[in-house]
Every structure is written in C-alpha cells, then in structure tokens.
Amino acid sequence: MNLKFPLLLFSSIPIILAIWYMMRRTLVKFVNPADKQEFIKEKKSQRTIIMLLYVIIILFLAMALATPFGTKKVESKGEVQLKILFDNTTSYSVMDQMRVQTVKERLDKDIPVTFATLASGEQSALGDGVMNNLFRDENVLVVTDGRNNYGKSLQDVILFASALNSTVSVLKQEPIQDDAAVRIIGPEEAVIGTMNEFAIQVNTIGTPPYKLRVMIDNEVVLDTGGTSSKEYTVQRPLAEGYHKVSATLIADDFFEENNEFYKVVRVEPMPKVLLVTKSSTVLESILRDKYVLSTEFSLPRDISGYSAIVLNNIAASDLSKNDISRIADYLAEEGNGLLVVGGKSSFDVGGYDNSMLETLLPVSVGVASQNEGDVTSALVLVDISGSGGEVFMGQRVNVADVGKAIAIQVVDGMSKNDKVGVIAFNEKAHMVQPMEYKRNAPDITNKIASLEAQGGTVISQGLRAAYSFLSDAEGGKNIVVISDGMTQFPIDAYNVAVQASIDGIKVHAIQIGNDAYGKEVMSNIANYGKGLYLSQQDLSSLKVVLGTDDENEDENEVFDLIILDRFNWITQNLDVSGRVTGYNQVIPKSNARTLIATKGANPILTSWRFGLGRVAVISTSPDYWAPILVRKENSRLIPKTTNWVIGDLARNKEFLVEMSDARKGELARVNIISKKTITSDELAFTKVDEDKYKATFIPEKVGFNNLLNTPIAVNYQREYELLGFDESLGEIVSITGGSVFVPGEEEEIVKKIKSSATKLKLETVNQRTPWIIGGIIVYLISLLFRRMMENSNRYKYQKR
CATH class of the missing domain: 3.40.50.410 (von Willebrand factor, type A domain)
Known part of the structure; x- marks a missing residue:
C-alpha cells in the first residue's frame, strides 16, 4: 500500500494529544475531594475505552486523508486494426517500395488497415512523422530503414508511444540496390608538428566495387579500392594555414551524391607554453616536443604571450600576491590555461592551504581517504x-x-x-x-x-x-x-x-x-x-x-591508478595504467571534476573552469613519485592535459573565420573574430561580444567554397550518408511490445495485432473507502458504548 500524502498522518498526533488532555480533565465540580476521587476512579475504565475508540477513529480518518492507493492490472481492449506508416524518403528508395503495397493488400484481407506517409524527400524526419500519426491504444507498423536525421528523436517518440499504450512494430526490408558512401572524420584544427590522422569511412550496402582516392591539397595520399564497408587511415603532418582534404569514390552505384566528401583543416602555429620550475624536470622534454616552450625559475613580468602556464613543484611562497593576481586575470579575463604539477615542495608541503594560490585551483589541501568515522x-x-x-x-x-x-x-x-x-x-x-x-x-x-x-x-x-x-x-x-x-x-x-x-x-x-x-x-x-x-x-x-574500495593505502608503498571519468575530453580514448609511489594530499572542490585517482580515492588529475580559463592539477610528481605518467603507455596524458588547459588556439587572433564542415541544405553557423567591424554582401553578421561576430546561412553548393577569403567545405545531405536498415530499431520498438517483421510474415503480423488489441496496464486504485467506513463503524461503536454507559449510570442512580 502506498500513500499519496503520507505527511498528513502526522496531523493525527496533536489531535490525539488533545483528546488525551481533555479526557484527563474533570469538568464536574465537587465539594468533597473524596467524592471527586471516587468519581475519577469509577470513570477511569470508561474514559480509557472512549479514548481508545476516539484514537482509532482519528487514525482511520488520518489514513483516509493520506489517500492510500494501490495498483492493479487492468485489461485495456482496443480495436483490431493497423496503421501503416510508410517511409517515402530518398534513402528508402534503395528498398523495394512496391513490395510494401503487396504487404498492405495481404493484411487488408484480415484486418482493417490505414496507410499514411511517414516522411518524404531528402529529410528523414521519422520521429516527427510517427508523432504526427500517433494516438492512444493503437497498433502501428512502421515501414522504414530507421535512419532518422532530422527533427524529433525516433527513440523519444517511440518511448512516448509506450506511454500512450500503443504498440509500434517495424517492417524490415533488405536493400535491392547497391550503393557506397564516403565520409572523412578528422580534426578541424591542428598544430604544426603534430601528426594529423584522418579516418576515411566507406559504408556500403550490397557489394558495389569501388575505387577510393584521397587527396590533401591536390596531392594524392591514398589510392585504393574494395567492395565492402571499410575504414581507411591517412596520417600527415601539415604546415601552418588552411588545408583541403577530399575523398572521392569511383563506383557504379545507386547514388552519385554521396561519392565525394570534403574537409577543411586549419593548422595553427605551436602554442607558447611557460614552464616555471625550480629544478630540472622530465616535463621539459615532453613539453618542448609539442610546444614553443620557455622555462623560467620564477614567474616573468610579462605572461600575456603564453597560451598556458605550467607550475612544476612550486611552493606558494615562490609566488607573490601580485604574481597570483596576474595569473587570476590571465585565466579569468583572457581565457588562458594553468597546469599545476605536484611534488615535494607543493600543495600540502608547499603552503597551499588557505593561500591565494589555492583559490585558483580545483583542489584544496586535505586528506581524501575516508576516516573511520566518515559516513x-x-x-x-x-x-x-x-x-x-x-x-x-x-x-x-x-x-x-x-x-x-x-x-x-x-x-x-x-x-x-x-x-x-x-x-x-x-x-x-x-x-x-x-x-x-x-x-x-x-x-x-x-x-x-x-x-x-x-x-x-x-x-x-x-x-x-x-x-x-x-x-x-x-x-x-x-x-x-x-x-x-x-x-x-x-x-x-x-x-x-x-x-x-x-x-x-x-x-x-x-x-x-x-x-x-x-x-x-x-x-x-x-x-x-x-x-x-x-x-x-x-x-x-x-x-x-x-570510498568503498577495500585497498588500505596507508599500509601500501605503491598506489594503483584508475580513471574515474572516461568521458571527459582529457581522458576520452585514453588508457592510464600503473602505480605511483606517492602523491600530494588534496581533495577536490565541489565544482571540480576528478578524472584520475588512486584506488583509495586520492585525486591525481583534477580540473575545472576558472572564469574564461581552464585549470588542471596533477597532484603527484613525474620526477619523484610517478615516472609511470611519462612512460610510453601513458605518454599522452600530460600533452592532452596541457592541450585542454590551452583551449582555443585562435582566441588571440586579429581575424579568423570559424566554421565546421557544412551540409547542403542545412543551416550553417559562422563565427568571426575580427578587430574591425565585419561587413559582407553575402551574410548578415551580428556582433555577440567584443571582436566577435556570428552569422547563419544555408549552403547549396557542394564542394570547397570561399567565405571572406577563407576556404569552407560543404558536403552532401545526411540523407545519403547512412543507408540500409538500422538494426537498433528492433530494440527500440520492443519497449512498446512491438516486433520486427519481414515481408511474407503477414500472418504473424495479424496475430500480433489481435493479441495486442487486449493489453494489460497498471491502474491506480484509491483505497480510502475502507478507512472511511472503518472510522464510521468505530464511531457508531463509540456512540453505542456511551449510551450503554449512560443507561448503566442512570440505573445506578435510580437504585440509590
């Protein structure tokens, strides 16, 4: 039994106390105290019974007010009929669309069938189509490939169908046409000196023979072929500036639109990084390979030219109040980065506790592991x-x-x-x-x-x-x-x-x-x-x-590392393994993210945002306690952390056009950084911040185009990218009790519709009535008891 308003039960307490108080008082006045005591003694048992009856009445009424309820399974009988929703989009044309009409005609012989279009054209708004045709207690058969690329999520809508007690099934068809589609996955922004990796994905239905050619700036970097879906990899270092990457399929297939894909990569110069350290450190060689590195023993007067500052094993006393104030402005106002690395002179052993420096960091000095009394x-x-x-x-x-x-x-x-x-x-x-x-x-x-x-x-x-x-x-x-x-x-x-x-x-x-x-x-x-x-x-x-890991780190000399958050940008697709022999005693602040820790819950890598800037803390030392962090298997950790604190490489540019690769017919967004006011005959720009502008447009021409003297890439519509039946659709429709059918299973479809016409659903049953009736019965018993007591007292009085 559940209660809708359980707190109302407590309302009975003051009423019961009031009854108890009133029942103890004697309202009759006596001249002789002995008569009063005799009266109380004579009435005690009667009052006790009356009080118990009143308490029971109050409890019954309180339970009724609290509204007890239960649930029961109820048969919901719907009409034996079927609604077919047909996907008439371009991507579904690789299927046998005429066969759908045959399926409809066969079903029409046994049950009433209505037919409606789910979606059409070059936008598969399948979720919108189901939502617009969905009503309570219906049986729906969706004829689609499940490739939703516009509007409401198909998964959300089918979940909504479950709430409406409707059953959604799907008719699966195999493609009758062969097709191959190509796309490029890779960075939009890179740094000089790094190896850029591009994944060239060829997705096929059927077995169309194809030749694939990949070019970077008019140079052929891959020339191969195949007959099935495959991912190819191209790696290239790139010079500073914009670079054009294209992939072309030569194939005799159904759609020509998806045989070419274009991508633009902007390569920035190596960011400048400042390393502040009192002693030689392995960090120097790691950072010098990837950045323009300056190493100093103390914070220089001018830090504006650096994208990030790395403080290695620095004590709080090594930084003046003015230094920390400059770092705070450097982070919060200018959007730069700070990485603080631990050691034997920092954090808990470096005077960070309650210092100005600690206010910038995502951690505070303290013991992270649980004490015996912690809960x-x-x-x-x-x-x-x-x-x-x-x-x-x-x-x-x-x-x-x-x-x-x-x-x-x-x-x-x-x-x-x-x-x-x-x-x-x-x-x-x-x-x-x-x-x-x-x-x-x-x-x-x-x-x-x-x-x-x-x-x-x-x-x-x-x-x-x-x-x-x-x-x-x-x-x-x-x-x-x-x-x-x-x-x-x-x-x-x-x-x-x-x-x-x-x-x-x-x-x-x-x-x-x-x-x-x-x-x-x-x-x-x-x-x-x-x-x-x-x-x-x-x-x-x-x-x-x-805090439930059974490792007692206080008794250990080495501590295993574990990634806590695998979906942060730093730790995504990153494996960290091994042990450290020590760490600084810190605890994360409330808004921080602990990404890596020891198994005893001691933070090793923690991050947060400070104003416009980014701050990360590695609370151990690769020089003293954690050489494992710079070995080959973990070598990406420190560069990825440094890249994260650096953030946007182009934030200090005089002029920059930022735009992701666009799709034909879809809204594209352009962001401009410019010290001068932007004017254009092509686009209407809106100023959103100091030196920042934005605009939107819908591109119509596929290929490499120019916008404000900047190359941009426009690709084919998403409708042509993923073809064939989406196998995950079966899992989704199963939530509504639906199934996946194929042409030829019309009898099974009819059986399913007839069985689905009667459904069990949970209904809430109000259970107040028994408590109200019980209260009334006890009240009548109390009246009867009082009448009996009055008659008894009258009889005694008459005998006297």
Whole structure:
C-alpha cells in the first residue's frame, strides 16, 4: 500500500494529544475531594475505552486523508486494426517500395488497415512523422530503414508511444540496390608538428566495387579500392594555414551524391607554453616536443604571450600576491590555461592551504581517504520497468535481472558503517529499503533479488524520490541510477539531477547494455548530476567515489591508478595504467571534476573552469613519485592535459573565420573574430561580444567554397550518408511490445495485432473507502458504548 500524502498522518498526533488532555480533565465540580476521587476512579475504565475508540477513529480518518492507493492490472481492449506508416524518403528508395503495397493488400484481407506517409524527400524526419500519426491504444507498423536525421528523436517518440499504450512494430526490408558512401572524420584544427590522422569511412550496402582516392591539397595520399564497408587511415603532418582534404569514390552505384566528401583543416602555429620550475624536470622534454616552450625559475613580468602556464613543484611562497593576481586575470579575463604539477615542495608541503594560490585551483589541501568515522550515504535506484524485461541486445535477456545483480554488487561493496537505501522504479518510485546503516539491513540483497520487472520507464520519478530521501542525509550523499536509459521524459530527469547536484548530492549513472540513446541519456544524467557515468563492466570507479574500495593505502608503498571519468575530453580514448609511489594530499572542490585517482580515492588529475580559463592539477610528481605518467603507455596524458588547459588556439587572433564542415541544405553557423567591424554582401553578421561576430546561412553548393577569403567545405545531405536498415530499431520498438517483421510474415503480423488489441496496464486504485467506513463503524461503536454507559449510570442512580 502506498500513500499519496503520507505527511498528513502526522496531523493525527496533536489531535490525539488533545483528546488525551481533555479526557484527563474533570469538568464536574465537587465539594468533597473524596467524592471527586471516587468519581475519577469509577470513570477511569470508561474514559480509557472512549479514548481508545476516539484514537482509532482519528487514525482511520488520518489514513483516509493520506489517500492510500494501490495498483492493479487492468485489461485495456482496443480495436483490431493497423496503421501503416510508410517511409517515402530518398534513402528508402534503395528498398523495394512496391513490395510494401503487396504487404498492405495481404493484411487488408484480415484486418482493417490505414496507410499514411511517414516522411518524404531528402529529410528523414521519422520521429516527427510517427508523432504526427500517433494516438492512444493503437497498433502501428512502421515501414522504414530507421535512419532518422532530422527533427524529433525516433527513440523519444517511440518511448512516448509506450506511454500512450500503443504498440509500434517495424517492417524490415533488405536493400535491392547497391550503393557506397564516403565520409572523412578528422580534426578541424591542428598544430604544426603534430601528426594529423584522418579516418576515411566507406559504408556500403550490397557489394558495389569501388575505387577510393584521397587527396590533401591536390596531392594524392591514398589510392585504393574494395567492395565492402571499410575504414581507411591517412596520417600527415601539415604546415601552418588552411588545408583541403577530399575523398572521392569511383563506383557504379545507386547514388552519385554521396561519392565525394570534403574537409577543411586549419593548422595553427605551436602554442607558447611557460614552464616555471625550480629544478630540472622530465616535463621539459615532453613539453618542448609539442610546444614553443620557455622555462623560467620564477614567474616573468610579462605572461600575456603564453597560451598556458605550467607550475612544476612550486611552493606558494615562490609566488607573490601580485604574481597570483596576474595569473587570476590571465585565466579569468583572457581565457588562458594553468597546469599545476605536484611534488615535494607543493600543495600540502608547499603552503597551499588557505593561500591565494589555492583559490585558483580545483583542489584544496586535505586528506581524501575516508576516516573511520566518515559516513557515505548512497541511495541505489534500480530500473524494474518492462523495458528491462524484453528483447535486449538482439537476444532474450532479462535486463532487470542484470540491473538487480549490479545493485547487489554496489550494495555489497559498501562499508557496513555506511548508510544505504534502495528504490525500485518504473512509472513510479517504490521504496525497497529505506536509508539505513548497512549493518542494520541484513536482508537488503534479498529484497533487491525479489523485484519483478513491470511497467514503463520514468527515471525522473526514481530520482525525485531519492532526492527527497537524501536531502537531509549525513556524510557524502550519492544517488546511483541503474538503468538501460530508455526513459520517458529525459529532460525531467536532467532537471532533477541538476537540483540534486546543487544540494550537494552526486548522481552516478550505470548503463545496462550499450544502446546509443540510452548512453546519451545516462551520460547526461551523470554529467548534470556531477557524478560518474559507467558501463556495467566497470564498477571499480564507483567504489573509489563511494570510498568503498577495500585497498588500505596507508599500509601500501605503491598506489594503483584508475580513471574515474572516461568521458571527459582529457581522458576520452585514453588508457592510464600503473602505480605511483606517492602523491600530494588534496581533495577536490565541489565544482571540480576528478578524472584520475588512486584506488583509495586520492585525486591525481583534477580540473575545472576558472572564469574564461581552464585549470588542471596533477597532484603527484613525474620526477619523484610517478615516472609511470611519462612512460610510453601513458605518454599522452600530460600533452592532452596541457592541450585542454590551452583551449582555443585562435582566441588571440586579429581575424579568423570559424566554421565546421557544412551540409547542403542545412543551416550553417559562422563565427568571426575580427578587430574591425565585419561587413559582407553575402551574410548578415551580428556582433555577440567584443571582436566577435556570428552569422547563419544555408549552403547549396557542394564542394570547397570561399567565405571572406577563407576556404569552407560543404558536403552532401545526411540523407545519403547512412543507408540500409538500422538494426537498433528492433530494440527500440520492443519497449512498446512491438516486433520486427519481414515481408511474407503477414500472418504473424495479424496475430500480433489481435493479441495486442487486449493489453494489460497498471491502474491506480484509491483505497480510502475502507478507512472511511472503518472510522464510521468505530464511531457508531463509540456512540453505542456511551449510551450503554449512560443507561448503566442512570440505573445506578435510580437504585440509590
């Protein structure tokens, strides 16, 4: 039984106290005290019974006001009919479109069928098409390749269909035409002296023979061929300036539009970096290879010409108040970067505690590991929706069972002295285990294991419940969301995560499976909640954050490193392995991101934004304690961190045109940096900041074009890029109870429609009536009892 307004139960307390007070008072006045005592003694048992009856009445009424409710499964009978939505876009023309009419005619013999166009032309607005044709309790068969490239997300709309109790299935066709499409993936901005890598992706349907030619500035750098999808790699160092990269397919295929792709790369001179160090350091050789490096023993008077400053093992006393003030302006006002590297003369041993320098950094001096008396409070949210008990990863796997197993693993990993709670959620939140010290909740794993999958998915409902329970919790407060991410109303979940983070609650997200849409939702929840996003295979990072790793670092001489946040720009596609023999004692500030730590939760790499600038801290020393950071397997860490703090290489230019590679027929955005006012006959520019302008336009000519004497690349429409059936569509429609069919399975489609016409759905059942009736019955009993007492007293009086 659940209560809609549980706090109203507490309203009974003052009323019961008032009844108790009134029942103890004697309103009859007596001349003789002995008569009064005899009267009280005689009435005591009667008053006690009356009071108990009144208390029961009040409790019954309070329960009725609290509005108890339950849920029950109700059959919802819909009409046996089918709506077919047909994808008439250009990309679907590689399929047998005439066969769809045959499928419709066969279905029409058994059930009523209506037919509508899902989308058409060179924009596959499939999500918009489904939304515009979707109504409650319908059966829909979508004939599409699932390649949505415009408008609403198809995944979001199908999740909405689930909320409407509608079933969406899909008709899968194999292409009858051969085609090959090419695209280039690579940097838009690079630095002189670095090796630039370009991935040339050829995506095919069928087996069209093709020849591929890749050119950089009119020079052929790759000339090859094939008959199937493949990714080719080209690596080239480039000189300063703009460079044109093009890929051309020569193939006898269905579409000519997608046989050429263009890309423009802007190469900037090496940024200037200032290294401030009191002694020789391995950082010098690493930074000199990639930047124009200046090494100084102290901060020079003029730092304006540097893109970033690296402070290596510098004590707070080595920087004057004026130095720190200049660094603060250099960061906040000018948008430059600062990297502070630890050592035996910095941070906890360098006088950083409560210093001016510490105010610039994402860390404070302190001990990061948990003390015996510290408490971690974690509320685990487990997705028990129907999306967790359907088709998953193309196989019949109960994802809810995977989620329960992960939840048990998270709970088992926590200390017995920590507080833990569990909430299961589908469309609503269901309390499984209230917040309690783990040592006092011995049956928590059994409660998790007994959960059953049912209903839809609304993560925000679970988050709201967890947020309310954790608001007043002690110690470090954490919410751990375990779900596949296939939720309705994801924006609501993001908003709750933001509010939780503002109140000091970190929201971590563990994704079940690897669905791309689910990944986007779960990673956004973690990002807005300032927590970690993890896959189900990597829970070690969560143990570190919750302080539950069983490694006792105080007894060790070496400390294992672990990446906590794999989706930050610095750590993305980066592997860090090995051990350090020491570190500086620091703790991250509330708005900072800890990217790498030891398994004992001691931060090693932490970052944040300071005004317009960026600051990162490596709280160990590659010279003393962490030579592993500069060895081959970890050699990208320090350059990537330095690149991140440097940020935009072009921010100090006199004139610059910034524009990503555009698509024909799509809105393109242009940003201009100029010391002079921009005028153009082609575009209308708007000033957005000092020396910054922006404009938008829709390009119509594919190829290399010029804009304000700057080369730009315009490519074919996205409609021609990805062709063939999107296999992930099967997972998505399964949320609504739908299936994937192929032409020839018309009988199975009819059976599915007839079975889907009767659906089970959860309905809320109001349970106030029994409590109201119970209250009335007890009230009548109290009246009867009082009448009996009055008659008894009258009889006694008459006998006297």
